[in-house]
Structures are given as C-alpha cells and as structure tokens.
Amino acid sequence: MDHQDFNLRKYNTSNIYSFFSDHQDVTKQDLAAGLNLTLPTVSKNIDYLTSLGLIQISGSRGQTGGRRATTYSLCSEARLALGLDITRHHVSCVAVGLNGRIISFRRNWLVFDYSDDYVKAVADLLEQFVNENHIDRDRILGVGIGIPALVKSDHRTVFYSKILSFGEDTYEKFSRHLPYDISLFNDAKASCFAEKWVNKDLRNAFYIMLSNNIGGSMFINGQVYFGNDTRAAEIGHVTLVPNGRQCYCGQCGCVDPYLAATTLSADDLAGYFENLKTTTDEKVLNAWSRYLDYIASTINYVRTLLDCDVILGGYVGAYLEPYMDEIRRRTLAISTFDTDADFIKLCSYQHEAIAAGAALYYISQFKETI
Ligand SMILES: [Zn+2]
Structure with a gap:
C-alpha cells in the first residue's frame, strides 16, 4: 500500500x-x-x-x-478520560467516555494548599473515584486538570497563578502522585472546550466564565485564539469601573470583582438564586440589577470589539436562564450596532464543564489517532 x-x-x-x-x-x-x-x-x-x-x-x-x-x-467506554477541577475548597472528579458524555462525577471538599500532602490527597480522591466507579485503569487515556491559573500551550507550564498559588513545578508535583498521563488547563479554556464539544459548529465566539473568578476563552474561525503569550481573552481584567473595586490582580476596577460569583454569595449560589425569585428586599434587588448592568457592559465590550457570539457560562451561568431576556435587553440598550441580542447565549454545558473539558482533551486526542 x-x-x-x-x-x-x-x-x-x-x-x-x-x-x-x-x-x-x-x-x-x-x-x-x-x-x-x-x-x-x-x-x-x-x-x-x-x-x-x-x-x-x-x-x-x-x-x-x-x-x-x-x-x-x-463502544463509548472502550477508553475513557478523567478530569479534575481544582478550586479553593473543592476538587471535582469526572470520567468521560468516548462519546464525550460524563459517565460519573463526584465533588469533594478539600481545601487547597500547594503542598505534596495536598496533591497526594487529590491523588487519593481520584483513586477512590476510580475504584467506586469500577473504572478499568488500562482504559484511562489520561487526566486533564483544570486550575484557576494561566497555563502555556504545552499543558505543563503554569505562568500566572494569583488566585491559588500553583508553583512552577505544578506539573511535576501532580505527575509524582498521579499514575496517569496528565495535562494542565486554565479553567475557562477547559470549560469553553466542553462548550465547543457540544456546539461543534461554533465559529466565532467568546465564552465568559462567571465563576468565583472571571475567565474567558475565544474561538476565531472555529479555533481557540491564545494570543502571543497565551493570555488572550482574559476578560476578567478589563477595566469596567475606573478606580473601582480592588481586583486580586493588583489593579482596581477590573471586571472580576464586579462579576465574580462570590460578589453575589460567598458560598451558597443556589440559595442566592432561590431567594432572588421571591425576595422584595430592595438592597438585594438593587445589587442584582447592578450586576446585570455589569454583565451587559462586559458583553457589549466583547461584542463591539469582536462582533461574535457571546456565551455565558460558569457557576453563575447555570442560574441565568430566567434572566437572559433582561440581559439581552440591557445589552441592546447600550449597543451601538445591534438591533437584536440573539448573539448572547447561555452555555450548553452547565455542570462540571471545567473537569469535563479537561478530560475531553484526551478524548479528542484519541479520536485523532484513529
Ligand atoms: Zn484584575
């Protein structure tokens, strides 16, 4: 041949x-x-x-x-990939099959600390997860790890990590304790990858991750755009209010301290949105109204620069469905060009998007070998 x-x-x-x-x-x-x-x-x-x-x-x-x-x-379970989502207080584990669907997941309470003991505890949780779900280790393609830090495209080098202090040897630390092939991903990039998996025909789109921190990821002509130094799409650090609230990055007035889920509720977002349905508390309603204006301004910024779809995801995205009309209305009210706001979309992948997106990297790599 x-x-x-x-x-x-x-x-x-x-x-x-x-x-x-x-x-x-x-x-x-x-x-x-x-x-x-x-x-x-x-x-x-x-x-x-x-x-x-x-x-x-x-x-x-x-x-x-x-x-x-x-x-x-x-045979969707002929191979599978594992995904981890590491946050300040939790570690989520997912297993994803070759069809891209989540086979099982588990969220664990574990307080972050950049030590060998912590990484060992994460590895133990993952082994427990593998055992409980009777996953055949020979079928595991690898473990994708989503972290709130910026990572180079080698999926190993962490180069900006002010939310949680991941060090330069993050990859080595995890490799030492996890008996699988591993890859590191920025959390927003991973969740956007999951979104792209379910919406295969996404061409030009910007994904805003509204979680405990704000992240972003963008597609141009169906390809992720990383920029010169893998820092593209960091919408959380665009100035929204000059001299405004302090951001963890050291600057003031960034989008992050206005849109982070923690500004709505420190630790009970589900309770916050449940209460929002019926509350008459003016203070709560006014704060929510300001939050919607901040979302609209951020969307308008992206849309005006890039003329693309804007997808809202992250923890907050999972609760935004009842408010999408209002978000569209407020964005249109400040838009220069748009006459409808159908370009604003809610994410399709609403739960465990970070861990699943990190795992899907391995599934997509495997598919390319066939
Ligand atoms: Zn900032």
Whole structure:
C-alpha cells in the first residue's frame, strides 16, 4: 500500500469513527450514504473498528419479514478520560467516555494548599473515584486538570497563578502522585472546550466564565485564539469601573470583582438564586440589577470589539436562564450596532464543564489517532 492509499484509508476510518460519535444504531447503508463511500469500504472499516473493540453490534433495523440490517454503535467506554477541577475548597472528579458524555462525577471538599500532602490527597480522591466507579485503569487515556491559573500551550507550564498559588513545578508535583498521563488547563479554556464539544459548529465566539473568578476563552474561525503569550481573552481584567473595586490582580476596577460569583454569595449560589425569585428586599434587588448592568457592559465590550457570539457560562451561568431576556435587553440598550441580542447565549454545558473539558482533551486526542 503506498502512502496515498494509507492516508485515504485512515481518512475513511477516521470519518466513519466520527460518524459513530455523532449517531447511534448505524447501518452500513447509513454510513455509505452519509459519507459517500462504497459498501465494501464501509464493511472493511467496520471489521477493523470492531476488531479494536471501538464499535459493536447494537441490534438490527428493517421491516418485519424483510431482510433486517445490522446496526452498530460506538463502544463509548472502550477508553475513557478523567478530569479534575481544582478550586479553593473543592476538587471535582469526572470520567468521560468516548462519546464525550460524563459517565460519573463526584465533588469533594478539600481545601487547597500547594503542598505534596495536598496533591497526594487529590491523588487519593481520584483513586477512590476510580475504584467506586469500577473504572478499568488500562482504559484511562489520561487526566486533564483544570486550575484557576494561566497555563502555556504545552499543558505543563503554569505562568500566572494569583488566585491559588500553583508553583512552577505544578506539573511535576501532580505527575509524582498521579499514575496517569496528565495535562494542565486554565479553567475557562477547559470549560469553553466542553462548550465547543457540544456546539461543534461554533465559529466565532467568546465564552465568559462567571465563576468565583472571571475567565474567558475565544474561538476565531472555529479555533481557540491564545494570543502571543497565551493570555488572550482574559476578560476578567478589563477595566469596567475606573478606580473601582480592588481586583486580586493588583489593579482596581477590573471586571472580576464586579462579576465574580462570590460578589453575589460567598458560598451558597443556589440559595442566592432561590431567594432572588421571591425576595422584595430592595438592597438585594438593587445589587442584582447592578450586576446585570455589569454583565451587559462586559458583553457589549466583547461584542463591539469582536462582533461574535457571546456565551455565558460558569457557576453563575447555570442560574441565568430566567434572566437572559433582561440581559439581552440591557445589552441592546447600550449597543451601538445591534438591533437584536440573539448573539448572547447561555452555555450548553452547565455542570462540571471545567473537569469535563479537561478530560475531553484526551478524548479528542484519541479520536485523532484513529
Ligand atoms: Zn484584575
């Protein structure tokens, strides 16, 4: 087989595998028609993917009495990836299958401290999680770790970490205690990756992560834009109010101290939004109204500069659905160009987006090897 044949064969296999990622109970005819391939090519690839344990027969389809066609589906747990989300007080663990769905997750209380004991405790939690969910270690592709820090594109080098003090040897520390391949991710970049996974046709978009800190990530022509020094999209440090509230970065008036979830509630965001539905407390309502104005100003800033969709995610994003019309109304009121605000979207991946996004990196890498 010459080089060109090999490439074509790999291309076909990879397309067929991707088709299985997006569809269930697929017949050979579905594949031939959907991908414009001949039936012998489809059959050969189905045999190959079956021999690798990546797809399996799922049943059959057709009229009673007529010839029924065998259907195939992805073996979604043939491999899996683990994800961690590390915050000041919690560590979340998720396991994600080859179809990109979360198989299991667990949130643990563990107070951050940049020590070997802490990293060992994280490793123990992950091992417990693997045991409890009867995950076969041989199938684990790797562990993606989402942290509130900036990370170089090598997924190893932490270079800005003022929220939690991750040091330069973060990768080495975690590698010492976790018996898997590991990769580090900025939390907002990881959650945006999860968002992109479910919205495959996102072209130009800016993701604002409204969590205990504010992060951002942006797509241009479907690709993440990192900037010259992997610091692009850090919307949390755009000046919103000159000489305003103190930001942890050392500056004053950044978006972060106005939009961080902790400005709404220190530790009970669910309780805050539950109360907001019925409260008549003027102080609470006024503070919420100001928060909505700050969101609108931040969105307007992004939209005016980049002319793209703006997605609201993070802890706060999970509660914003009832307020989206109001956010759109307030953004339109200060917009120069827009006449509708459909470009403002709520995130699709509302829970465990950081840990899942970090894990999905491994799933997407695995898919590329097929
Ligand atoms: Zn700042």
